[in-house]
Amino acid sequence: MSDSNNTDFTNPSSFILLGIPGLEAAHVWISIPFCSMYTIAVLGNFTILFIVKTEPSLHVPMYYFLCMLAITDLVLSTSALPKMLSNFWFNSREIDFNACLTQMYFIHSFFVMESGIFVAMAFDRYVAICDPLRHSTILTYPMVAKIGLALVLRGIMFILPYTFLIRQRPYCRTNIIPHSYCEYIAVVKLACGDTQIGSYYGLFVLFCVRGLDMIFISVSYTQILRAIFSLPTKDARLKALGTCSSHICVILSFYIPALFSSLTHRFGHNVPLQFHVLIANVYLLVPPMLNPIIYGVRTRQIRDRLLRLPQLEIK
Template structure:
């Protein structure tokens, strides 16, 4: 392992993750809410998967996409939290160089996949509301599988250059990352030399997520709102819009932290370091925890099935 004060080394075998600088004494206490969020994420997402699998009436595109999101959330949170806890509990701050790049790939890849799933869910809501009679013929199981495959391939292909580029840089400054996880921007800025290509590519990936996916979601909801406002009665408009409520909730829970994290990483130099770390942690822990809660609260079919499971077991 390279010493933290080393100023001339190349491609370190390990990086050092500091955790939350300035709050080291509180690491054990901070780990408690992190553990609770992770446990809720595991329980909630596995519950969604179990309910959709067991309930034939939920075997339709909206819930297939929800299952894809649940798997994505599980992988995303699991990519980051075990290492966080090893830092908080055991002061195990070292992470192998290759493991760091692997973690970077999984975090960014599944963030990109989640963004693609939200676009697919927006398309599903658009077809269900604007073309209800053709919904089952347009969004067939075959098309849903193809959309899911395209989303996974897009996320993997877009993110793969990030660790490849990061591996080729020479690291001659320090091997210390003042965070709880490895992310592209934080790793690349430790490199010496001209790393603008990595920075520009990171901005390109972010623009694909924010520019393309968010634009597609906004356009879908413009058409959805037009269809809703054309309905004859207020009750019909509220009922139809209510079917989109859970989707809008998870979109906000996902994009607000990710956009905020990207902006803080690049432009928040005057903010305390621990604030940067908390924002980076929030976007890999909070959305996976909130998504099943939002869908559980807002989706009557899931509520009914969950209630039936509890009452059935008691009887």
């Protein structure tokens, strides 16, 4: 394995994932919070799916989008964590070239899908608060299905070029990836020749997909907050704010670590490598863990249904 790291090759059969460079001695200890977050994410998101499925009153667009978010979170975290933990626990660092491309594709495509789901949720809240009389006619069940399909196709199409850009490049330096999973820019940096097209396309996805999503969400919530503070009674304002506060918390927990990681990875040349990798892990693990907790605590319908589960089991 060590010989292959120094031999010229154009199509590597596998890559070597270092985990968190510089913190190899602490991998077992780092795996404990990572594994805990993943366990909470899996249990929490499956709980959300179960509650929405079994509670007819939650069969409305807001909770359908929440189910889409839960499924996306499950795929996003599962795409990275099992291989990461096998590296930390069993020193299983090697990953097949095609498996690496598959992992990279799933992580980045579902990340784009999740960003789009937040846009859809912001639009749902905008219509519900700013134009409530037309909410049921605008966000019909067929419309929700079309939005979900569009979000899936957007994630597939925008990230599909990643695999072509990675596959067509020769790799003659090393097959060692200084990361805990197959992150796009980390793999691009291993390629020989001109890699500017790959880097520019990564920036295009960052600013034209995530950036536009963030702008749309910001505009939507600006209008929502204006509508909330123009409501006549304090109770109405508090109820509307309570509905939106969970969405805002989830959106912030998703975009802030992801944006910080992307920008420091490209422009933060003086930032230690292990910090890059830790932040990249945070934006894969923390939102899937926090989303069901935030919605479970902040959304009354889900909280009430969750509290009734023990009573149903006793009966």
